[in-house]
Amino acid sequence: DVKVTQSSRYLVKRTGEKVFLECVQDMDHENMFWYRQDPGLGLRLIYFSYDVKMKEKGDIPEGYSVSREKKERFSLILESASTNQTSMYLCASSPTDGEGHNEQFFGPGTRLTVL
Amino acid sequence: EDKVVQSPLSLVVHEGDTVTLNCSYEVTNFRSLLWYKQEKKAPTFLFMLTSSGIEKKSGRLSSILDKKELFSILNITATQTGDSAVYLCAVDSTGGTNAGKSTFGDGTTLTVKP
Numbered sequence: 752d753v754k755v756t757q758s759s760r761y762l763v764k765r766t767g768e769k770v771f772l773e774c775v776q777d778m779d780h781e782n783m784f785w786y787r788q789d790p791g792l793g794l795r796l797i798y799f800s801y802d803v804k805m806k807e808k809g810d811i812p813e814g815y816s817v818s819r820e821k822k823e824r825f826s827l828i829l830e831s832a833s834t835n836q837t838s839m840y841l842c843a844s845s846p847t848d849g850e851g852h853n854e855q856f857f858g859p860g861t862r863l864t865v866l
Numbered sequence: 867e868d869k870v871v872q873s874p875l876s877l878v879v880h881e882g883d884t885v886t887l888n889c890s891y892e893v894t895n896f897r898s899l900l901w902y903k904q905e906k907k908a909p910t911f912l913f914m915l916t917s918s919g920i921e922k923k924s925g926r927l928s929s930i931l932d933k934k935e936l937f938s939i940l941n942i943t944a945t946q947t948g949d950s951a952v953y954l955c956a957v958d959s960t961g962g963t964n965a966g967k968s969t970f971g972d973g974t975t976l977t978v979k980p
Contacts, residue, residue: 755908786970793972794909794954809967841908853958854900855968857908 754778755858757842763864770829772861774842782845783825784855785809785817787838794841800825801847832865839863868893872955872971880979883945887974889955890937899931899938900968902954909954912940945978952976 758773774783784799786809796809798817806817814836818826825844829836839862843855869892879885891899898916902909913922915931915938922929926945931938942949952975956968 784968791972794956794970796967796969799967807967810969854911854914855909855956857910859908 755842755844755856757840757858757861759861760859761862761864763866764832765866766833768832768865770832770863770865772827772829772840772842772863774825774827774844774858775823776825776844776856777823778844778846778856779822780844780856781822781847782853782855783819784843784845785815785825785827786841786843787811787836788841788860789838797827832863834865837863837865868957868959868969870955870957870969870971872953872974874974875972876975876977878977878979879945881946883978884941884943885945885976887940887942887953887955887976888937889939889971891955891957891969892936893957893959893969895959896933896957898958900956900958901929901938901940902956904952904954904973905950912953942976945976947978947980950976950978 755776785797786794788794795811800806800819816828841860842858845853845855871890873888900914901912913929918933926943929940952973954973955971
């Protein structure tokens with residue numbers, strides 16, 4: 752079974768703090784993704800990575816950065832947390848087949864509250 | 867900009883009813899359309915569709931894709947309370963890499979009453 756784990760299920764931080772969200776997958780997947788999910792807005796892609804040390808901006812990268820130093824780990828960083836970053840953060844991973852058609856496997860999510 | 871629109875946004879039915887959920891899309895470099903089910907946790911994969919007109923089926927759930935009209939439907943027959951969830955449609959595009967970048971719709975919230 753593919754397993755995607757996230758470092759925290761719930762997190763409460765203060766405005767201006769630096770926040771690290773960690774995601775680890777154990778199936779040797781090339782691709783990893785960070786989304787945020789908000790009521791009425793669906794899942795929105797923040798950043799994704801298709802290889803170690805490679806990253807690409809998603810649809811809403813502002814205020815976030817990422818790090819992928821090892822294949823199994825993809826970190827999301829909020830340099831200076833703000834209240835509008837209160838959200839559910841979902842990490843996902845997927846393999847790459849020859850035609851690039853791949854389902855994504857999701858972690859359990861981290862509910863971040865910024866006060 | 868890639869766009870995925872799901873309808874209806876929410877739906878309330880009774881056990882035994884049949885429901886149809888809709889997903890329309892506008893994306894460049896389409897590769898596949900995926901359906902996920904999300905209960906009170908992370909989304910889990912249901913179907914991946916790449917070719918028009920070929921129905922995918924799993925138990926009481928089925929789905930079909932129309933690449934000409936740019937939409938897909940997800941059918942659930944003989945609904946049960948355990949089908950209550952948010953159903954997400956996502957379209958996978960190349961995004962300039964081989965990463966399988968997905969654009970998600972807002973989801974349809976299905977509530978099945980006993």
